[in-house]
Amino acid sequence: MRVYVSVAFYLPGFKAGGPIKTIQNMVTQLDGDLEFWIVTRDRDLGDTEVYPSVQPNEWMELDSSKVLYLSPDHFNVKSFAKVINDANFDVLYLNSFFDVNFSIKPLIARRLGLIKPCPLVLAPRGEFSKGALALKAFKKKLYINLANWFGLYTNITWQASSELEKIDILNALNVDPASIFIAKDLPEKKSRVSNDQNNQVLSEVRLVFLSRISPMKNLNFALRVLSNVKSSLIFDIYGPIEDENYWQSCLKWIDALPKYIKVNYCGAVNPAQVSHIFSHYDLFFFPTRGENYGHVIAESLSVGTPVLTSDQTPWLNLSDDNLGWDLPLESESLFIEKIEQVANMSRDARSIWRKQVMERASSRVNSDADVADNKALFEFAIKRFKNK
Incomplete structure (x- = not known):
């Protein structure tokens, strides 16, 4: 199963914290079952310089995944649509609700019919928690209302990392509870410290x-x-x-x-x-x-x-x-x-x-069940898409 991952920051970056670790650990622990093609930006959070080890806008091998580091001039709906359409994948995986470039623009391209129909999983990464929604609350509420009116989030699968996050999603959005799949974020396999x-x-x-x-x-x-x-x-x-x-x-x-x-x-x-x-x-x-x-x-x-x-x-x-x-x-x-x-x-x-x-x-x-749930998340999304 090939998963197209759209995420704002990835390795060798580290300043954005959790989402980078989440995808990295997923790639490591699901290697052999899933193949990850990751699209991200070509620099770390807050940086103006490109990572010295990458070639922007070209697919590169990284561990057991492929990564495309986009330069800012490619941050437009048309470019995202082309990258998605050129990739051969089974599931499209977005890793934010509010990220303009790596979630909202691909969703706009989808709504406008610029990308091929495909199963889509969105992981809000804690953005609907009470504390998160309280920050810039007016802008977030306005966007949620506009997105619902425009139909950006119809027919997608939601990943919740816990029962608590599932409740947060239901409280923030008018979505079908059956569209939410709980799959915990995966930690590293073992500690680096003896x-x-x-x-x-x-x-x-x-x-x-x-x-x-x-x-x-x-x-x-x-x-x-x-x-x-x-x-x-x-x-x-x-x-x-x-x-x-x-x-x-x-x-x-x-x-x-x-x-x-x-x-x-x-x-x-x-x-x-x-x-x-x-x-x-x-x-x-x-x-x-x-x-x-x-x-x-x-x-x-x-x-x-x-x-x-x-x-x-x-x-x-x-x-x-x-x-x-x-x-x-x-x-x-x-x-x-x-x-x-x-x-x-x-x-x-x-x-x-x-x-x-x-x-x-x-x-x-450490939990083998959590690893199995992460694989099942994408299988669930494919099944829902086929049964639409």
Whole structure:
């Protein structure tokens, strides 16, 4: 089965985070069952320079997939229609609802009859979560209404990465529940960090935030919480600055923090470094407004780093397995309480906790059933298309 993947960013890029990991892991874990032809842009998020290793607008081999890196002058409906029509594929796979170039323009070409009829799967990637829709809410609502009026989303299959995301899709759009297929995003097959590296517990309590610096990831909430923590600790921030104005507002919170809260901005990191970075911290503090999966949560847990996150991700009931906590964003006091709890743990207690997290996380992170569901997603879309 050949899948045509349209996604805004892909390897060797990394700044866009989750969607890149999702497609990469799908390519790796479904190799042999599915063949992926990926169309993306020729540069990373926020960059003006082309990737040095690619030839724009020509199909290239990458691992077990083929990738077409489009230059910005090809970002028009006619060009997208030509690329789609020239490709020989079984399923068209879009990886955003709101992305103008790699989702909306192919959908416009489809609506205008410029591309051949084909099964189509759309993965919103968490864009319909409560927190995501609250950002630029008026524009998003207006677009949804216009898209429905224009019939852009008729006769497609929706991928939800969890039951929670399925509910979000149904709440945001007037779609048939039977058109939604739940297939979880796939994590990496195994951690890059060896067991000997996984318990680097230091005397000072160290918290980490690792994600894009944007309102969706809610760094300012984390800083606001820390402003009310009474215990001394280190808080390191990793991730590309996607929204400069938002980062400036975060800097004001950092400047106002008590002196016993030490904050360091460590910049963007290559995905190959992420697991190793997590292994140096006592807690991953990630109060995101919403994730359809949360690859960074999986990576943190896989190397034994507990997680303190919001209840707006599929990683729920973490405390049941002693993996950390998922809390409502409306309850800042609970976040403060949990951070104080970690800050007051002894070094030995934190070391024991890390070992427990790494052991217990395996059953949550690795699942053969999830791999089977991802393959079944495309089979489901083909069957629905044929039965129309």
